[in-house]
Amino acid sequence: MRIMLAPMEGVVEHHVRDILTRLGGLDGCVTEFIRVTDQKLPYKVFYKYAQELENHCQTPNGTPVKVQLLGSKPEPMALNAQELVRYGAKAIDLNFGCPAKTVNSHEGGACLLRTPDRVYSIIKAVRDAVPRAIPVSAKIRLGFEDRTSYMENAQAVEAAGADELTVHARSKADGYKPPAYWHYIADIKAALKIPVIANGEIWSVEDYLRCREQSQCADVMLGRGLLSCPDLARQIKAYLAGEEYRPLTWGEVCQILFDYYRLTTPLYETRNCGNRVKQWLMYLSRQYPEANVFFEAVKRKTTPADIEACFIQAMDVAAAA
Structure with missing residues (x-):
């Protein structure tokens, strides 16, 4: 298949x-x-x-x-x-x-x-x-x-x-x-x-x-x-x-998303730099409730510094869970 x-x-x-x-x-x-x-x-x-x-x-x-x-x-x-x-x-x-x-x-x-x-x-x-x-x-x-x-x-x-x-x-x-x-x-x-x-x-x-x-x-x-x-x-x-498999944790997904954000940020105007991440978070929220919390925190952020701060906070929360 x-x-x-x-x-x-x-x-x-x-x-x-x-x-x-x-x-x-x-x-x-x-x-x-x-x-x-x-x-x-x-x-x-x-x-x-x-x-x-x-x-x-x-x-x-x-x-x-x-x-x-x-x-x-x-x-x-x-x-x-x-x-x-x-x-x-x-x-x-x-x-x-x-x-x-x-x-x-x-x-x-x-x-x-x-x-x-x-x-x-x-x-x-x-x-x-x-x-x-x-x-x-x-x-x-x-x-x-x-x-x-x-x-x-x-x-x-x-x-x-x-x-x-x-x-x-x-x-x-x-x-x-x-x-x-x-x-x-x-x-x-x-x-x-x-x-x-x-x-x-x-x-x-x-x-x-x-x-x-x-x-x-x-x-x-x-x-x-x-x-x-x-x-x-x-x-x-x-x-x-028939194999054992451990699904990705929210912390691992959040790190993947952060890497994607850093990779793609230079491709967009500053005010649009987080749009693709916000879009993806909406999909992720179906599987990971934490993604919805993250989205609510980041949805009005428009500067790289503010968006990265939201990422750091989300990853810290995931690591502590």
Whole structure:
């Protein structure tokens, strides 16, 4: 079985991919989507979202990274896929699942699920444009307004020549509200010959086991669940192997977060230096109650000195617990 790290716009950038893959248990990652319109993008745009291009499309610990494209027109998507391969991409992923209004209003992401023939045309153009040795995969939801088109879209993905399909087990209209409808994925897996990866609402080992039973997929993709529990992939792998495993303590997570903060602070204006940490704390608060306490202390802090003081206090409290 494989566990993949999901592409999450504005969240899972290359530093986060590095941190989570170093923790272990992950077999691959997908970048945030790169928006394609009508033009060939310059290398600097690809590099912004996929800095692993300069490391053989691997994170520093050697975990493979797929580069994801999002767009609505076959020809520009194919052209930019070719460019990515020229720059070193080892695998291309195509986004048909993003539910964001700004993306959908420009005919990208999940809105394309209303027209399976367009899904087919985009994938077919990309598949024909890049060498056969370069895997082309796609990520879809179960539909747009509802879940009635799930099989038609999944079959379009396979018919177009995709090598793999990831299914987020909700429609666009479902958003991220529980539950995830994993049983639809079982129907897709039974109908398709290509590998199928289940995604959506996996927050724990128990969720993984329920997802595997209902979706009939051993392979999963983790997004928010991994941000809330950074070693979830390791926990799942250890459970399946029958191994003892001690989950990360809050103190260990806090140190990881502090290292991430120090690494990324130079990349932002001073007044924004803590934004990514605050964002991650919101996810962590689901698994670690201490993260919510930390967030309340740091949420209005805007200077590096004040934010570091909050970190020191949080780590001191964790060490004393």
